[in-house]
Amino acid sequence: MGGEVPAHPALRPFPRQTLFRFFITRFGMVVPTFFGVTVVAFFLIRLIPGDPIELLVGERGIAPERHAYLLKEFGYDRPLWQQYLGFVHNLLNGDFGTSIVSREPVLSEFLTLFPATIELSFMALFFALAIGLPVGILAAVRRGTVFDHTVMGISLTGYSMPIFWWGLLLIILFSGTLGWTPVSGRISVLYYIEPTTGFMLIDSLLIDEPGAFKSALRHLILPTIVLGTIPLAVIARQTRSAMLEVLGEDYIRTAHAKGLAPMRIIGIHALRNALIPVITTIGLQTGVLLAGAILTETIFAWPGVGNWLINSIYRRDYPSVQGGILLVACIVITVNLLVDLAYGLINPRIRHAGKS
């Protein structure tokens, strides 16, 4: 009975190994997922009727002996598992295949177009955060008021929005009736922009032409709103519910009892803790943004990877589709990993949870 009582888990000194172990575990979970995605991408394409050479030559047809030669030349006569290993080997060397249509490496095509998608996605996320966070906080603080109900009603509508229709509506209103914004593209054809960074807002500033930046910005407005709508709705709802949860905690009551200013309690004591689940939500929006980019870029003829991917599908350019989905999957996996790691860093409960 005289032995020492073990300290409560929360009071034990923080073992330095834990964070490292958390990182390693989380990395370990990513590797099988990545290989799973390569398996899916490899075999999905094999489900299409016809072998790769037939797909390559298309409807022109090919002499049988030439066909057999090419099959051997490209290694398509080898067993599937050998082909798969070759595929993975190429991937690890940065070879994501070659487009049938343009004969360009898929990776370089993707990287050329990717900045346009990043620029649009960042603007959309910024738009969603700039409105969603304050509105969500305010709705939680004024719980049950008309403001709260209105915000929740609008955000559920936004969440249910068919964004391809939303884009067309905005075009009718702002480009058609009001004539305020351009219908499509990234910048007016009056300006020739040498891609330096690939980000139009930066490149248009670099060329030192007075109207270029303004034109690029005007082209961004509607696509940003369209792509940002669903993340905005999700972030507003998530912020509100996280804030509501935190505002009911004892330490908030303590802060009130100590006589702290309400702004300080909401802005510092509550918000810091409420932001933890919101950060996860923001991370999960990466997939939403990339899927939404396909629709948004199609509507506004935005020259990004979403537009490119859907056109590759229309053109039956299967190597591009295969490489494209692999690259998108890599991005989503990586971002989710980073979000998880950030979550572990800011929330000690998560990294301890793995042990119990």
Added chain:
Amino acid sequence: MTEDTVNGISAPPHPLREFWSYFSENRGAVAGLAVIVTIVLMAVFADFIAPYSPIEQYREHLLRPPFWEEGGSLAFPLGTDAVGRDMLSRLIHGARYSLLIGLIVVTLSLSTGIALGLVAAFLRGPVETLIMRAMDIMLALPSLLLAIVVVAILGPSLINAMFSLAIVYLPHYVRLTRASAIGEMSRDYVTASRVAGAGVARLMLITVLPNCAAPLIVQATLSFSSAILDAAALGFLGLGAQPPTPEWGTLLAEAREFVLRAWWVVTFPGLAILVTVLAFNLMGDGLRDALDPKLKR
């Protein structure tokens, strides 16, 4: 009704009655339910309600505006499209496709998901790892993108679009079923049933599954709305239902080139999608509040 009161304590209300009292507290959910009932009736009786056939072309009435605009008439209350088809009739018939899509997609992915989730929960070990890892891989791709790729490979059609969406929603059901089944399996009533000699199939389907139903029902309602939305997106991209099918997303795809000339061919199909999806989301929220015991006061 509550005559069997013993010592002044009334019997607990019937579960359905209790559920309804929670559900009807949420006005949004009731409104959503009302809209859904209306749309279902509209879809079932489309042949009687719609003034015209959805594919009949009236060549002398191309792109007529709705009746309240100049040039419109009550003969075509919501106007006509570019080949002279009545918009209202096409929208009413479109409700059939959207509800059918939701129903088939949810049934397919719900039943497969429950089966895989229960197998994972009961067998554990390598089978569970295999199933759950496969689901993780499917979750690594944005759902609409995965659906687009599956449709691109199978070929664009309504059937393939529904099939691909059913695949895409599968992981949510598998994860949900497995998690709640594992939670239930440690309860005493399951052990009691096991001791009483119940076989695995009975344990799975009769003992455990009904107690996992609440989250599954909520998820099913919510993916009903995602299915309608995503199928419309596929239709819009030309990868779902093909013209002249009056599916709402396909209507929008056909209307795209008239976006600056005839606002009504663009506005109404999208509004129909929005209202339907919103109604299902409202009802889903209400169901979650009514069924989730953690949120019950």
